[in-house]
Amino acid sequence: MKGITFQKPLYEQVYEDIKDNILTGKLAPGSRIVSGQLAEQYQISRTPLREALRQLQIEGLLENDKAGLRVVKIDAKDFEELCDCRLYLEKEVIRLVAEEATDDQLQEINKVLEHSEKEINSEGSNHKKILELNAEFHRLVIDCCSNKRLIQLVNQVRSVLLIYRGMILRDESHNKEILEEHKMIFNSITERDKERAAEAIEMHLTNDKIRGNKMLDQGRQDTSEKSL
Amino acid sequence: MKGITFQKPLYEQVYEDIKDNILTGKLAPGSRIVSGQLAEQYQISRTPLREALRQLQIEGLLENDKAGLRVVKIDAKDFEELCDCRLYLEKEVIRLVAEEATDDQLQEINKVLEHSEKEINSEGSNHKKILELNAEFHRLVIDCCSNKRLIQLVNQVRSVLLIYRGMILRDESHNKEILEEHKMIFNSITERDKERAAEAIEMHLTNDKIRGNKMLDQGRQDTSEKSL
DNA sequence: TTGTGACAAATTGTTGACACTTTTCAAATA
DNA sequence: TATTTGAAAAGTGTCAACAATTTGTCACAA
Known part of the structure; x- marks a missing residue:
């Protein structure tokens, strides 16, 4: 409240x-x-x-x-289903983005990546800040897509998946890995290579799924309940 | 009311x-x-x-x-976007269905197709009945898919597209064509051929889009008056 | 112990009224 | 005639109270 x-x-x-x-x-x-x-x-x-x-x-x-x-109490199966939906949709998004993104938009995205890299390699390495930058990356990429209905669907799926975010993203160990995956995505859309972009996003989201499942397994041990 | x-x-x-x-x-x-x-x-x-x-x-x-x-007043662009979303999603659905559908389910679908064929070739040829059978075909196919979230997304998109149904489906001339497309889809999932099934649904939905646009264009001319 | 039935409590569904905002439109004025 | 204005109308958002339904519980009988 x-x-x-x-x-x-x-x-x-x-x-x-x-x-x-x-x-x-x-x-x-x-x-x-x-x-x-x-x-x-x-x-x-x-x-x-x-x-x-x-x-x-x-x-x-x-x-x-x-x-x-x-x-909603999502279980492992539901998590998988949502991840799969997200993959199906974002693959198509990225194909469109690879065609349609303007140079300005690409530059904007690149700025976020650079910012992200600096943050990760810095001493303080603010984890929360990095998460925000990651979210910003995805938001910017998705917004390059001209199919508004498709964007709406992606956001819907992502918003349900975010329930896990608090659980999953506590883990800081993957930050560099994730940055590299983002870079691959960015590079392929910069080169307007639709299929490579699709592969890059598939790899990224598949890894996300794996990272998520790992966290879910850890979380399953402590079945603590709380409300409010 | x-x-x-x-x-x-x-x-x-x-x-x-x-x-x-x-x-x-x-x-x-x-x-x-x-x-x-x-x-x-x-x-x-x-x-x-x-x-x-x-x-x-x-x-x-x-x-x-x-x-x-x-x-909602959907325009041609929005119609395209929705059709594309439907295609993206149903392609994945059909791939899953080609793997997962049980023989019982396939038989059920086949029954609808046979019923449909008989209706089309009959004298009375009840157009409304045929439309219902077509809808039933899609419903049965989709329900074979194990990813409930994916089904939900497909249904959501389809439900918005249905706004056009009254406009589009007045045209009886495509009934046979559609039946053939449905048969192709059915055959490829029966043979468990994912990629052929995906191609078949792509062809079907692409044609649907064309058929829809044709109707939309017609509708655009008679903002005033004209009959079929 | 196990039903059981009836009363109480909790929760959802529905209503009519009221506050506030926007629109409409016509009388009043320049 | 054109513009202003300001009151009625229409519409949305919100509330508090009431109705209907479900859930909980506990005394009592089999």
Whole structure:
């Protein structure tokens, strides 16, 4: 719960806040969602809150087992399915991007990569900052794609996958590896080589899946539950 | 407006009814949606209605230009984008299906195809029935796929594309052509040939796109008046 | 111990009213 | 005539209360 201010409608504000809480793990996977309780926390009525919950449900971040709403508890199989969907979609995105990206856009992306590299090799090596830069890289690449509907689908899948982010990305050991993969992707779209770009993204996302599964296995040991 | 009965929550009933009205063209693309008016039509309050509208909006059947909700008015570019997305996704679906479909499932699909063929070659040749059988074919094929998330994405894209259905499928001239394409798809998944199946679905959906564009062009001429 | 049934509590679904914003449109004025 | 303006209308967002449904629980009988 945080300071909700005005301007945007309430249902949108709470939507964003709840979503954020889910993705950062403040609302743990599997925990019950009770509209009345949340409404009280946010000090608003249930009407806008229900709209927010509905949106999250349709987007796949909440699910409706018998007996109410829960934060999705994704298992290994579901994780695989989502990763596969992401791969199918991003492969097509990257093919389009390799054709369509303007030089300006490429330069922008390159800047992020350079920034990222500097951060990784520096002393302080701010892990959180690096994660942000990685996200920025993907965002910039995807936004070069002209098929808006395709972008929407990719973002949808990614947003569900982000539930794992808090769990997965605690591991700093892969930062360099990931940077190299990003560079390969960037180089192939710079050279307008669609198929090499597709291969590069396949390798990257496959590795992501492996890295994710490793974390999931680790996480499976401690089955601690918490709420709020 | 039709008889809404009990059991399911109202927001779900109206959701289904409005969606149906959009997909059958009773609510024309581009028309304004005003929550108060609809609520009065359905004789319910605005709260459940708003939830239904929100859901339709998230699913992409309604859109929010400044000054309110409208039924999505898809243009040729958007139609292309959606068709492309459908192709990307269904290609992967069909690859999985070619691996995973059980013999029982294949037999079920075959039955629909035979039924379809008989209907097309018969005298009465009920066009509506044929359309239903075509839809059934796709539904059965997709349901063989084990990746539930992928199925969800495909259905989402297809549901938006269905807005055109009423416009496009008035044309009976392609029934045989479509049946042949379906047979090709079926044969290749029966032979467990992933790549041939992917090619077959690509051809099918590409043709669908062409058929759709033709109808769209026709529709564009008679902004005023003209008959089939 | 195991049902069972009925009462209480919790939660979701729905309503009508109200606050606020935007649009419309016509009278008033330059 | 053209422009301003300002009040009514229309629409959205929000609330608090109520209705309906589900869930929990506990005394009591078999």
